[in-house]
Structure formats: structure tokens, C-alpha cells
Amino acid sequence: MSVKVSRRSFLKAGAAVTATLALPDFVTRSGQPLTALAARRPPDYGKIVDIYRNKWTWDKTVRGTHMINCWYQAHCAFDVYVRDGIVFREEQAADYPQLNPDVPDMNPRGCQKGCSFSQRMYEESRIRYPLKQTGKRGSGEWARVSWDEALDDIADKFLDVIIEEGTDRVIWDMGPDINVGAANAAQARLAQLTHSISLDSNSSNGDAHRGAFETFGNIYMDRSIEDYFYSDVILFWGCNPIVTSIPNAHFFTEAKYNGSQIVCIAPDYSPSAIKADLWVPLDPGTDAALALAVAREIVEGGHVDEAFVAEQTDLPLLVRMDTGKLLTEAEAKRGRTDRFTLMDETRGPMTAPAKSLDLGGLTPVLDVDTEITLPDRSRVHVRSVYSLLKDRLKPYTFEAVSEMTGTPVKVIEKFTRLCIGAKALSNVSGSSMNKYFHGNLTERAMILIWVLRGQMGKPGSGYSAFSFLANDGWEDYVSGFRNADRAKFGWDIGTGLLGKLAAGDTAEMFFKDLGHNSFKDIGGNLPIWTSSAMFWHIHGGVMELAEEAAQWVPGLKKTVKDSVVEALDNHWVPVQPPRGSDPRMMFHYCSNPLRSVRGSQKLLEVLWPKLKLSVTIDFRMSSTAMWSDYILPAAAWYETTDHKWVTPLVPFNHVTNKAVEPLGEAKPDFWIFTMLAKHMEKRAKERGLTTIKSHLGKTIKLDNLYEDMTMSGRFLEDDTDKAAGAIIEASANLSHVSWEEQKEKGYARYNDIGISPLAIGNAGKLEEGKAFIPLTYHLHDKYPYPTQTRRIQFYIDHDLYLEHDEHLPTYKAPPKIGGDYPLMMTGGHTRWSIHGVWRDNRLMNRLNRGQPYIMIGVEDAKARGINDGDWVRCYNDVGSFELRVKVTHAMRPGQAFMYHAWENYQFEGKGEPRHVSPSPINPVELAGDHAHLRVGMLEGQPNCFDRDTRIEMERISGPRKQTAGLPSTGLPEKVGTGLPSGSPAA
Amino acid sequence: MRSIRVSAAADYAATTAPGWQQVPAETVELVPAPMEMQPNGFIQAQLGGREYGKTPLIEAQSVHDGDTLAVRLRWPSERPFNGGREGFPDGAAIAFPIRGEPALWSMGTDDEPVQFIQWRALKNEIRSVVAWGIGSSVPGTAVSEAVTAGWSQGHWTIVMLRTLAGGPEAATLVAGASTLIGFAVWNGTNEERAGLKAVSIDWTPLDIDA
Amino acid sequence: MSKRQVAMIIDLNKCIGCQTCTVACKTNWTSGEGQEGMWFNQVYTAPGYGTPKNWEKMGGGYKDGEPQPGVRPAQGDFGEGFEFNYKEALFSGAGNEALKPIGDEPTWGMNWDEDVGAGDYPNSYFFYIPRICNHCTKPACMEACPRGAIFKREEDGIVIINEDHCRGLRFCQSACPYKEIYYNHVTGHAQKCIFCLPRMEQGVATACSRQCPGRVRFLGFLDDEDGPIHKLVNVYKVALPLHPEYETQPNVFYIPPLSPEKFDDEGNPTGEDRIPLDYLESLFGPEAGPALEKIKAERAKKQAGQDSELMDTLISKNFLDLFGPFNKHPKEIEQIAVALEREPVYTPPEIEITHRNGNGGSSQ
Secondary structure (H helix, E strand, O other): OOOHHHHHHHHOOOOOOOHHHOHHHHHHOOOOHHHHHHOOOOOOOHHHHHHHHHHOOOOOEEOOOOOOOOOEEEOOOOOEEEEOOOOEEEEEEEOOOOOOOOOOOOOOOOOOHHHHHHHHOOOOOOOOOEEEEEEOOEEEEEEEEEEEHHHHHHHHHHHHHHOOHHHHHHHEEOOOOOOHHHHHHHHHHHHHHHHHHHEEEEEHHHHOOHHHHHHOOEOOOOOOHHHHHHHHEEEEEEOHHHHHHOOHHHHHHHHHHHHOOEEOOOOOOOOOOOOOEEEEOOOOOOHHHHHHHHHHHHHHHHOOOOHHHHHHEEEOOEEEOOOOOOOOOHHHHHOOOEEEEEEEEEOEEOOOOOOOOOOOOOEEEEOOEEEEEEEOOOOEEEEHHHHHHHHHHHHHHHHHHHHHHHHHHHHHHHHHHHHHHHHEEEEOOOOOOOHOOOOHHHHHHHHHHHHHOOOOOOOOOOOOOOOEEOOOHHHHHHHOOHHHHHHHOOOOOOOOHHHHHHHOOOHHHHHHHHHHOOOOOOOOOOOEEEHHHHHHHHOOOOOHHHHHHHHHHHOOOOOHHHHHHHHHOOOOOOOOOOOOOOOEEEEEEEEOOOHHOOOOOOHHHHHHHHHOOEEEEEOOOOOOOHHOOOOEEOOOOOOOEEEEOOOOOOEEEEEOOOOOOHHHHHEHHHHHHHHHHHHHHHHHHHHOEEEEEEOOOEEOOOOOOHHHHHOOOOOOOOOOHHHHHHHHHHOOOOOOHHHHHHHHHHHEEOOOOOOOOOHHOOOOOOOOOOOOOOHHHHHHOOOOOOOOOOOOOOOOOOOOOOOOOOOOOOOOOOOOOOOOOEEEEEEOOOOOOOOOOOOHHHHHHOOOOOOEEEEEEEEHHHOOOOOOOEEEEOOOOOEEEEEEEEEEEOOOOOOEEEOOOOOOOHOEEEEEEEEOOOOOHHHHHHHHOOOOOEEOOOOOOOOOOOOOEEEEEEEEOOOOOOOOOOOOOOOOOOOOOHHHHHOOOO | EEEEEEOOOHOOOOOOHHHHHHHOOOEEEOOOHHHOOOOHHHHHHHOOOOOOOOOOOEEEEEEEEEOOEEEEEEEEEOOOOOOOOOOOOOEEEEEEOOOOOOOOOOOEEEEEEEEEEEEEEOOEEEEEEEEEEOOOOOOOOOOOOEEEEEEEEEEEEEEEEEOOEEEEOOOOOOOOEEEEEEEEEHHHHHHHOOOOOOEEEOOOOEOOHH | HHHHHEEEEEOOOOOOOOOOHHHHHHHHHHHOOOOOOOOOOOEEEOOOOOOOOOOHOEOOOOEEEOOOOOOOOHHHHHOOOOEHHHHHHHHOOOOOOOOOOOOOOOOOOOOOOOOOOOOOOOEEOEEEEOOOOOOOOHHHHHHHOOOEEEEEOOOOEEEEEEEOOOOOHHHHHHHOOOOOOOEEEOOOOEEOOOOOOOOOOOEEHHHHHHHHOOOOOEEEOOOOOOOHHHHHHHHHHEEOOHHHHHOOOOOOEEOOOOOOOOEEOOEEEEEEEEEOOHHHHHHOOOOOHHHHHHHHHHHHHHHHHOOOHHHHHHHHOOOHHHHOEEEOOHHHOOOOOOOOOOOOOOOOOEEEEEEEOOOEEEEE
């Protein structure tokens, strides 16, 4: 019977219980009510809510932030949650004030990396104790040593090097943790007191905005994020803000709802492109052509803001057609060689005003092409820059540019109409264009659009270049607050500079000269900085990779090496230590050159053997730390108190407070640098050393180093907090809010751009309740620009520029760097890490693919027989690397996209993506000895490039099965017989 | 079936204990717990026509020593499976009425609960639960329990031990008296759990020797 | 039917796919053992398989009121919580071993098809869809549980699993058409989004909402006529449920995405959205088209310098306006003391340095 029942029940499979009729008879026989079939529910959901309530309990919270260079995103105030002495989570403070009722507030601020730093800081890759590599470099044979042992040994080697070979043989390489706060001040002070050399990493990062530098004499110009709400057309060009400016991104999506139109110009359909109204796809590296098409239409269509360009730019200035040089006052009517000439409507050739942009009574003629008589009665053919530019633009018709860019004419037309029709046109600061060999030309061409239209200095309009804002008390601290009357100037100033103010130079020019001065190899007062690009090329051997550059870059008249040597011989772009003097000791202060330097494969081969000691100071194991002799464990950002530079986008100083004790024996950076000074003084005394001369002949007091370092005990090794506060109190642009208040709140709005060489170029007013707009001191108040002509300058008459036909903006096709291969490898910052810092974090990797990947389009993959997830080898003439592939619909045919900052140790085999990017220096960027083409803080240095890199890729295999280290997941197929242990058949 | 009086039930703890050779085995026919018994439409819908509860029979033997009762179960199982990380383990259960004579299929009623002693291959553990109806089972009064299990030649064999003494939420067994026993088997490989099982539709009388 | 129902709106025009919501949820609720690959909140790139992989093809829910068969997703469909070979890769010598997930090489993960999208270049298209448990008005999981272990709260409609009563039978996983229920193989329980109940009950917005840098999420009671939820769902009808055809009546709603204009065969701009409407209709039902038209019309008003309450609501200049009554700062609240013992905070193990140069092993 029961068998019958069960058969019947199968026939009824899927039917719900309907009536007793459907029930097997034994059910009805049992006389049980049907309700017995309904599940008996427990009374309620039990203690589960308590379990979750329990997860949301904490002992305390403190305000914190992350001492990392996340640049455009920087920074975000967090509440750091502590339980049982461990930071178990963090959450955005989200209590920033709204600037004014027109604009959204900036809350909550903070990305997924910031929201999980607690997971990052306790990661297995964390460095907890001082480690000494006892085997050969890279052997991984680490011994835990005491701080005393490590610091004594490092101090001794430091002393040996500076005594035997000179103070400039010790190099400080600063990574993304450089904070312009106490930690970084201690490093800078120790470098200054020992006259050792710090690398300016901006140039090797490829972030130097050379085009803005050539045009404005300054790269520092960005707006506050709210300003986009006043833009009616916003251009994402050479940037990917949806990925790289996560906390700021809502201003764009909200501005779009508010009526702004967003245009994204990019080869790939990027995460930022998806938010645009119009996406302008183009071949990578052809952006200059697109910009020049717009510029041409502005000129040909009569859309030039003539009053604006006449006052603010060099377009009315006259150029001698015989020499190609700007006509100086000295030539035109006897006078200064640093004053230039324009053609007044009625009065003929006149000296352009220099102390102010105000034209006074002058009415410059824009379009000049004529002969004039010079005082020596000679006749010379002169043309205005405008007249030359008009000719220069002629070839860039929509049709011609469509050929150059691969962008349909109608798209270029629409884009042009949007740019010209915009009431307030803005762009978003990004660094992608700098990473092209001809990025300087691209940026100059882009700037033309804004300048020709007079789209500058109004709410929502203007060109954004390099984004940086810092306190201006930092240099005071570094200098030891010496000499009250010069306290604001901080560094050891040459009297000649003071004189310049009287001569009508602006404070901006003055402080930029301070920056310049700290790079000079001769006649400088304080050359403690040097260009990292030059350092890696010359001392790191990267230059050797560029031997074939002539084949890659059409029109190169010299080898890269010859160009570099010429620049060095002319003292245009100095390098420390000088060529021929080897660096002997390097401190990698959270820096990671073996990962980050393009062509880094040369460093181990050329640079490392020169080093008597390589010391990494970091809280995590980096690709470079693996090859260091020592790793000194730094405190993580919730384990110390300090503050951090930001950008005008979010003009708030941000503070992190010590939430917990450093893990293991980790120590705050400030402690490490101060204690190194202490050990150097101690060892110097023990070795009977007193003073030595630096490579500049300055006296270095070795037996008094700790005394000097601490300013006679004012800031001892444990005084990070006190030192950070002293910097704030010395900062004219931050001291309006007390340090204690800033720590409590976590942030404070800057009240001024300040005079730091790292910020003064923004040249605008930070006003309460108003969005910040850069350059208004020039645009409204008529202060001259720090350029040769004291104007926005499109004509560069330096011989190198004339020689390379770059005296005016132009388009040059991207060179085939690395050889003639079909795929152009572009890239950019990733969502999943800030530089390398989160690359080894399991949580971020779980949200990613867990391994490095390179992206290519569907067609390119098909053509190569490559499937998503496959392993490929990417190669060109200089190197190769292996990784997995992500096949996407978003990539342009011929484009391969490599997100940056995977650690070398995440790649199988030897190669990594930097190894295919030889990054030859662009010779025009070596120009120096010029009114404004000079090396300065983060600017005026030659760049490193990678975007022009050409590669091919070939399939190696599909996804690989693991051979060892199986996880104990208990997956069925791994359970074997599935027998309980101890059972007979097991 | 009958639970034979022996001197020490502990001697029968191993599935391979020689003593079991002398104990008569009762073969009980099992059928799939009827579809209509599944407590909701989703379970019925998910199953579609998929077969389950196809373990055709179970062999049961029992001995006791006045304090401890041992039950040896043996049933066919093609592939033993402990469920691993994500699957469902093989399992078996015996049931006793705690009072009265509730219908076995409905897992007891409000006044007449049923005690189940369930074995799962996952950790090779047993637990005693009490049920007042389908889906209502919760941990019952702990009766001291033990289990050994083994798989060989296409069969699971397990031995469950429990004290005769019970409690408010565990059946009390009395030497010399008769009670009822029921059986269920879950085939983990076939994702059987909860109501997806092979069951003995009705109680089997169990005579416990004096 | 609960007395009141909390609801969430997710604006896909604002979502930037950063997964901060995912991480916020993770550090709040799922850092325990067995939860390595568990995401009460996920974001995926659409079109795409989503997570669990191919979830839209896994069945469950209702059709014409009838329960539908469903597939029980495996952990692999959600993506494993990768563990890494830190010691071998980082502390055993450069080039010894690459840092990578332990076990077979991953071929899937929660965000595996990030930014992959669809469409032939240059008409490529994609957008991001964040998902959580929809706390449905008619929860299939609740009906499917043979043990009645799933509850829908009277006071706010939040759906909660009683883990004491849950036996890990996982019928709920098959029944939920959104596949938002996970199985914790360590505790043997089904677990899912709790709509941040401990936060919400204290007037603090859910972690995924308050921590969203894109300001994507709105919160409130459906019946609160002054709140943004009611306005966007019932008045302007621009917030739509995901897959309404599953008939569970989700209480999470979505603002459908605008997109850059499509190019014709010559690559010329056409003025039409590049995301095919039929795809959006397949996600959000027939109301997707009208909702997009409404958004465009109101945006055009803004471009013409006129006012638009809809645009102002979507912008929500004041961050806290997004959250209706759930606008408290976490620091304002009283921590609720519970009887349970507080679970220890998990931190990864310390790696043992064994160096082959005398001195024996030393700990790092």
C-alpha cells in the first residue's frame, strides 16, 4: 500500500496540498488536521538581532584620515572605530559644511580604500619589526633586529658614505606617503641638515603638466570641486574621475542633473564616459589634433575673445621672422631684453606692460604681419603670435583631424559646437596627457580652447592643470624656524632674490625662484632636491633603454643620451649627485621605484650594485622592500597623529589622530628620522667625528645632529603631535583654527592659498562660501604670469622648441615607443588601490580578479585567439610580462589597457608592465636657462612616459590549476570518499 | 521488531561488533516522504519531477542491557557523502513517540510529540530532537547518545546508542514493554534534507526484552 | 503585510561602481569566519552575469502567484573569498612565488565582469547595479523555509532569518529570485542583508547608504508622503523595482540610467541613448521608458534655467535629505548593551620569519 502511495505522490509531484482527497489514505486515517502540514514557526526571530547589534559596538572612535597621495580625491575625514585595542572598521565623518545653498555639500567623502584601511593595516604583508636581509638582496632571508642595532648600523653607513664620498651620495626617495606634515618635515630636515639629496618624484611619475608649465610658467591651477556646479559644459579629458576621484564624483553626476553637459574624450568607453552626454572616442595620443580643430574653428569662425587674449596672452606680441625670436624691447627701441613688443593700433610697436597685465592706454593689434624699422634703421619682418598661430591652425580642418584621430567629422563638429557655445567651460584635472611623449603639445593645444574663448576665471570656467594645496608653515619647520624676519621664507634665501621683488616681480615669481633655487647645481643655496626622472635615467640606467629612441620617435635629431648630456653641460636640468658620481645609499621612504619607475628593470642591474645600503621605510612589504638591506616598520595611519597636503578641489587640511598603538615595534616616521639623527650623532661622537663639509662646501655638524634635528630638544622623537601642531601654527593659511580643534574635528578649511612653492601658483582667493577659482590674481587683478613674457604664452622661442617645431602648439603623432607593434598600451589609476598600497590587500583583491590583468577589446582578442581569463605574454623590443586578460566591450581596437600599480611580486616570471616602457626623455623638456623653462618644485622637469608604449600579446594558456597549497575548503570533490574519519571504510 | 537483552550494550557499539551476528534483523520498507507532505509550494516546485527518497529499505537490529539501548541500521548507499562545504550529508534517523500514538508522518502533534535521534555524516554526530509537527523540531532532552558509522560495499552501517531513560522531551523506553519506532534515511548526494527523505510510513512495533 | 515598510531607492545615474557600499557592509557585518566570500551588498556591471553568476537565470519567485522552481547558487557562483600565499610570495625571496589566490586560479568573483559591458565598439555600453536583499513585501524565502525561520518585521518590513531555528536547509536560496541569500558553511546557517537593523532602529542610515560617496541611495518609509521615496516611486514614477515580474514586490527601487548618445554606422551621433531600451525594460519593466523620458524632460527644464523639483530631489544638495528619518550620526546614538559576549575582532595572522642564517627562527 505504502508503495502505491509513494508512486501516486510522484505523479502529483509539484502540486500543492489541495484537499484531503489528494492525501494518501493513511493520512486521513490518522485523523491529523491539515494544519499539521504547515511549518510550525518559532515565536520570533530570536537573538539574531542581538548578534548583529553586538557587531556594532565599539570602545571609542577618533577622527582619522589616510596619509596617502590619493591626489584629486584627497582627503576624507573618518571616524575610526576601536574595539579591544584594534581598529575594526572606519566610517566617513560625513559632517562637512555646505559651502553655500547653490551647491551640494561634499559629504560623505571617502572611497572603498579609505573605508577598509583597517583591513589593510592588519594585512599579512604588514611589517611589524625592523628587518635585516641577512642573505643576498632579494633572498628573502630576513632577520628580526632591534631598533638600536638597525639604527646604529644605518647611522654608521650613512657617516661612512658622506665622509668618504660626499653628502650628495645619500638619496631620499619619497613615495605616496609624503605628507607635508610632521613625518615628512622630519625627513626633509634631516636631509637638509646632512645636505643629502631628495628626489622630486613628480617628473618620473609623469605628472609634470609640462604643457601648462610652458604656457603659464606654472602648473598649479585647480578649482574647488563645487565650482563644477557653475559649469554648463564639463570636459573629462585626459582623466577618469569616476574611478580616480570617487569622493568628488557626485558633483559631476549632480551637476548633470542640474543641467550641465558632460563630454568625455577618451579612446575607451571608460567608467567616466558612461556618465557623459557625449563620448568622443579617438585614437590614443591624438588629442592635440582634436583640440587644434576646435581652436581653428574658434579663430576661423570669429569666436576669439579678443579683449581677453590682447590683455592676458602673448598673442599680440611680435616675433622676428628672421630669427624666430620674440621681439624684445631692447631690439625695438633700446631697453630690456626681458620685455617684449606689441603693435599698438595708433602708436605702432610698443613695449608690452610688464608690472601689470593692464594695457593702460594701449590697443594691441592682434593680427600683425608687417615690416618695421629698428633703431639701427634695419628693417625686419615681424608677425604677431596670433598671426603665426592662425597659419599654424589652418591644416586642422574637421576632415583632416578626423583622419588624424579616427573620430568621425560629425562628432568633432558636435564637440566643437559644445566647446564654443559653452557659457562656462571646465575640464577636470588629470595626468593622463602628461604620460604621452608629446603630452606637452597636447596640453598646450587644449589650453588654447579656454584661452581663445576667454573661458578663464569665471565661476565654472577655466582650465585645471596640476592640483595641489599645502600649508605654508612646513618650510619654516624644516628650516628650524630660524630668523624671525625670514620665518615666512623659510629657506636660506639669496639676497638677489629679495631684490627681484623691487624690480616688479610678484611673490609668486619670488617663491617659484625659491623652488628653482633648491635644484640648482651651481650657485644655488640649497640644492637638496633633484629631478627623479633625471636620477633614474642617469644613475638608474633607464636611459640605456632609450638607445633606439630615434627609430621610435620621428624627427629626433640627437640620441636621448646626447640631449641629456647637453642639458647637463648647460646646467639646464641638473642632477644630484652629478653624472659620474654614484649614489651610495638610498632611503625608500614608502617609495617603490622597482615597481613604479618606467624601465625599472634597469635599476637592479645598474643602480643597486652602486648602493652600499638600501633602506625601505614602510608599513607593508613592497617590491622594493624585498630588495632592501633593511626594512624599518613605519606606523600605519591610524597609529600616529599628523596632517596631510590636499588639493584646491577640497581645500580642507586633514588630520589623522592616533587611534591605537603601532603594531609590533612599528614607529611613527617622525620618530624614525629623529632617532636616526640621534644615532648618527651618537656614532659620530663615538667615532670622534665633529664636522664635515658638504658637497657644496657647507659645514655639516655631525656631533650636533640630534641637537639640531630636535631644535635643541624642542621636538624630540616622540613629539610627532607637537611638531604637526607647530607646522599648523606656523601656517598663515591654517593657523586660524587651533591644532587641537583640527584634531577634534579632523579637518579645517584653508583660508588662503598661502605662499608655499607647492601652492602659490593657484593664484586665487579662498573665500568663505565661495567656490575657489584659480589664477584670478592674474585674470582679475592683472598680476603678470611667471612666464618669459609675463603673459599666458603660446609662443616658446627657446632654440630647442624652434628646432623641434614646437615653438607653437602643434600635433605630432604618438611615437611607437618600444617598437612597431600593433597594440598601444594605455593605462591609468585603478579603483582598487592608491598606488601599490592596497594591491596586496585581500579584501580589495576579492572585489577584483585577485591577480593582475590587462584589458583588450573583443575583436583584438578574437584575432589573437585569446579568451577572457587566459594567460598572455605581452612584449615589445625592450621587455615583456605575463598576466591574465580581461576581454571587454569598452576597449578601442588597437588599445590595450593596463591599470597601474600592481606589485612586481604579483606577476609570474620576471617581467612587469613597467618593463616595456623605456620612457625616453623628450628633448624639448630638457630646455632650461630660460626665463620660465627652469626646474622648480614638481615642475619644469623632464617627464617620464608610458602611454605611447606599443606591444603585441600572445596567448600562453587558459586559467591554471593550482599545483600546491590546496585550500581546506572541504569542497565535495576534495572530500575524497566523504567518509567520516575513523569509520572502517575510511 | 525486538530489542534483545544482552549483558553489555557497549559491546555492540562498533558497527562490526561480532555480537550483531546473533541479533535478528528487521527489514523495513521505506518510501519517499510523499510530495503532499512537503510543507510548502516552493519545495514542491523546486523538486519538479526529480526523484528522491529512493532508498528502498533499511535493516534494523536492536539490543539493550537495561540501561542502554543500541540500534544498528544498515541501508544501501551508492556513494557515501558527508556534504563537504556546500552539499548535504547522508543521514538517518530513528523516531520514538514520547507519549500517545501520534502519526509518524506529521512528526507529532501539539500534545503527542515525537523524539528523533538523527545521525548526519557531516561530523558523524547524532542529536536528539523533539518535534510537535512538521518543521518544528528543536533540541530535546539530552539522552546520553553515541554513534559509530561506516560505509562499505555499497552500504552505510551505523550503531546508535541511547539510554532507555528519557525525559519530558525524549521518549522513555521501558524494559519488558513495547513501544514504536520509525525510520528515515537521507541520501546527501541527491541533496536530500528535511522532508526530502525516505521514510517508514508507519510505526514499527518495538518489543523491548525484560 | 507589515504595518510599515522601509524602502530604498538606488540612483543608477549616480552610481560609480566603486563598491564602497560593499566594503561598508562588509566591515559592519560580515567579517566573521565563513563569510569571506559573502556580500550582503554587491555591485555589478550590467549587462553582465552579475552575482551569483547568472542569477537572473536561476529561477525562484512567483509566476501568476505560483511558486517557481529555483536553483541553489553555489559559493563559486558568488565568487570565493580569495586567500593569498603571503608568506611564500612576500617573505621567501623575490621571485619565489607570485602573490595570488590559493587554490585553482579564479575564473569568477563577485565583481569579475567589472566594466566589461556589451555592445560593439564604439557603441559599447554598461552601467553599475548595486544590489541588496529587497526585503520583499511577499518574500519567497519566507514561504520556502520549511522551518518557518524567516520573519518579516511588522514595524518596518525588514526580513530577518532566525539563525537559531535555521538548519541550513537552503530552500530559501532557491526560492529567492534575486539570489540574495548566502550559506555560511561554518555556522551552517543561511545569512543575508539585515537592512542594517541595528543602525536603522537607532535612526542611522544603512552603512551602504550613509557611506556611499556617490550619494546614490535614498531611504525612508514607503508611506511617508513627505519623503523622497514616496515622491520618486509614486509621484514622479522614476524609481522602479528590479525584475517586477518575479512577483515578490521588492522594496528596493532603481532610477534607470541615462547614457551617452549612440553612433550610427558612420559613427555619427544619433541623439538616442546607447543603452537599448529593451534591455532596460527587461530589468525594470515597461515603466523604464517613461521614467527615462520624465528624467530627460525635467533635466531639460534645468538646462533652460527653470526649476525642477524632481532634479532637486535627485541631487539632494543636503546629504542628510537622502535618508528621511534615518539621518542620525552614528556618534549621536547610544550603543545598545546586549547580553551576548562580544565576538573578538579578526585580524590576519602574523607571518613567522624563518631565516636560514643562524639565530634560528624569529617572529615578524
